[in-house]
Amino acid sequence: MSDIVNVDYSTKIPNNVNLTEDRQVLRALEGWHPGYIDWWKTMGPNGFQEALVYLRTAVSVDPKGWAKFDYVKMPDYRWGILLAPHEEGRTIPFGQHYGKPAWQEVPGEYRAMLRRLVVIQGDTEPASVEQQRHLGKTAPSLYDMRNVFQVNVEEGRHLWAMVYILQKYFGRDGREEAEQLLQRRSGDPDKPRMLGAFNEATPDWLSFHMFTFFTDRDGKMQLESLAQSGFDPLSRTCRFMLTEEAHHMFVGETGIGRTVQRTCEAMKAAGVEDPGDIDKVRGLGVIDLPTMQKKLNLHYSLSLDLFGSEVSTNAANAFNASLKGRFQETKIEDDHKLENSTYPVLKLVDGEIKRVDEPALTAINMRLRDDYTADCQRGLDRWNKIIDRVGVSFRFQLPHVAFHRQIGEFRDVTASSSGELVDAATWERQKDKWLPSKDDGDFIQSLMRQVVEPGKFASWIAPPRVGIDNKPGDFEYVKLAA
Ligand SMILES: [Fe+2]
Numbered sequence: 001m002s003d004i005v006n007v008d009y010s011t012k013i014p015n016n017v018n019l020t021e022d023r024q025v026l027r028a029l030e031g032w033h034p035g036y037i038d039w040w041k042t043m044g045p046n047g048f049q050e051a052l053v054y055l056r057t058a059v060s061v062d063p064k065g066w067a068k069f070d071y072v073k074m075p076d077y078r079w080g081i082l083l084a085p086h087e088e089g090r091t092i093p094f095g096q097h098y099g100k101p102a103w104q105e106v107p108g109e110y111r112a113m114l115r116r117l118v119v120i121q122g123d124t125e126p127a128s129v130e131q132q133r134h135l136g137k138t139a140p141s142l143y144d145m146r147n148v149f150q151v152n153v154e155e156g157r158h159l160w161a162m163v164y165i166l167q168k169y170f171g172r173d174g175r176e177e178a179e180q181l182l183q184r185r186s187g188d189p190d191k192p193r194m195l196g197a198f199n200e201a202t203p204d205w206l207s208f209h210m211f212t213f214f215t216d217r218d219g220k221m222q223l224e225s226l227a228q229s230g231f232d233p234l235s236r237t238c239r240f241m242l243t244e245e246a247h248h249m250f251v252g253e254t255g256i257g258r259t260v261q262r263t264c265e266a267m268k269a270a271g272v273e274d275p276g277d278i279d280k281v282r283g284l285g286v287i288d289l290p291t292m293q294k295k296l297n298l299h300y301s302l303s304l305d306l307f308g309s310e311v312s313t314n315a316a317n318a319f320n321a322s323l324k325g326r327f328q329e330t331k332i333e334d335d336h337k338l339e340n341s342t343y344p345v346l347k348l349v350d351g352e353i354k355r356v357d358e359p360a361l362t363a364i365n366m367r368l369r370d371d372y373t374a375d376c377q378r379g380l381d382r383w384n385k386i387i388d389r390v391g392v393s394f395r396f397q398l399p400h401v402a403f404h405r406q407i408g409e410f411r412d413v414t415a416s417s418s419g420e421l422v423d424a425a426t427w428e429r430q431k432d433k434w435l436p437s438k439d440d441g442d443f444i445q446s447l448m449r450q451v452v453e454p455g456k457f458a459s460w461i462a463p464p465r466v467g468i469d470n471k472p473g474d475f476e477y478v479k480l481a482a
């Protein structure tokens with residue numbers, strides 16, 4: 001293993017970027033550290049700072065063995081700065097600077113644009129920790145409790161990753177941005193987080209699993225496109241973050257899968273045939289499938305908004321500047337400059353939803369969103385297989401892209417979940433059919449009871465098939481403080 005793969009744990013901040021010899025950046029990060037810990041203690045998992053949690057910590061960037069598992073008190077977690085190994089001779093894979101050597105320093109002409117991309121990504125990381133801070137109190141098992149804490153500490157590390165980029169490459173304004181990242185708060189009316197979905201509440205575990213499935217997956221797509229960046233340090237940072245991100249989506253997908261399975265099995269056992277017989281299904285202490293579909297509609301539509309406008313000059317500029325590429329850019333066969341190509345975009349034309357060919361360069365967001373939708377659909381297919389296997393007749397579907405949108409082409413219209421445009425009065429009358437109602441929320445809330453006996457699970461969710469780090473079913477993932 002090269003030095004770049006091994007991580008220096010002798011410094012306060014574990015890293016593979018040779019911080020000991022980068023005094024100025026080390027000092028800046030050490031200056032930022034107390035504020036971060038303060039933020040973690042006040043805005044991180046509420047009530048569990050003393051608990052011993054069986055957590056994964058990144059100790060290397062070697063894909064074959066990058067993590068170790070151990071019991072850790074969360075404030076003692078070793079949040080490190082880890083970049084994927086430097087690739088000798090890496091060239092810029094897209095945009096105006098296609099084919100030139102990747103930049104090791106910030107290109108002056110793109111400084112502001114690049115800083116903004118880093119800040120927007122950075123802002124989402126602490127936001128989700130804030131959104132999820134009360135979930136430990138209603139965890140359906142110690143296994144699930146450990147999973148939310150794992151996601152939280154890693155989002156904390158992702159914040160470190162972005163703050164390192166800001167402090168190393170953006171001087172004084174980078175330090176100011178790093179400070180601001182600790183000041184904004186999810187859902188705060190005066191100093192909210194930057195993006196809509198990161199200011200929504202995560203009131204229950206179904207929301208948490210939907211969030212990690214849909215919203216962390218937006219994160220994955222954003223990181224994938226930043227991992228293509230011509231600015232090499234950003235590319236390397238994002239590539240390593242993606243390694244951790246996969247677990248977040250696993251938590252979401254399997255969390256929902258287990259919820260679906262439990263519901264279907266309870267229905268079968270009780271002889272309830274109709275998934276729409278909500279009262280009967282709820283009477284079994286499980287979450288009915290139509291309510292899960294409504295939660296899915298909500299989280300998918302909120303997450304679509306994160307991709308920005310379908311047609312966007314900002315996105316075109318970032319691509320053109322070789323700062324933010326497409327999903328799996330290097331695997332796409334085209335000129336990687338998008339000088340003459342088009343891309344189909346759903347738009348509102350004379351009150352109708354129509355497919356319109358737009359210049360591919362301005363449709364970059366749309367393309368990324370389409371890749372995202374395809375990735376989401378694969379998860380839905382797996383949930384539908386669980387339903388089929390138990391023998392219940394129900395299918396999850398992604399709602400139409402025009403449904404419940406705040407950003408882009410469809411922000412000013414109201415549409416049903418299947419994409420028919422409806423007037424405002426119809427929307428008001430029908431919206432509880434498509435989005436979780438107050439009653440749905442109250443019902444889900446009524447099931448949210450903490451279960452802390454090792455190996456036991458709340459009524460509404462099935463146990464996982466395998467434990468974390470291959471631990472047995474009754475493993476004590478969290479040792480609660482006495
Ligand atoms: Fe993250």
Ligand SMILES: [Fe+2]
Binds near residue numbers: 155216245
């Ligand atoms: Fe994540």
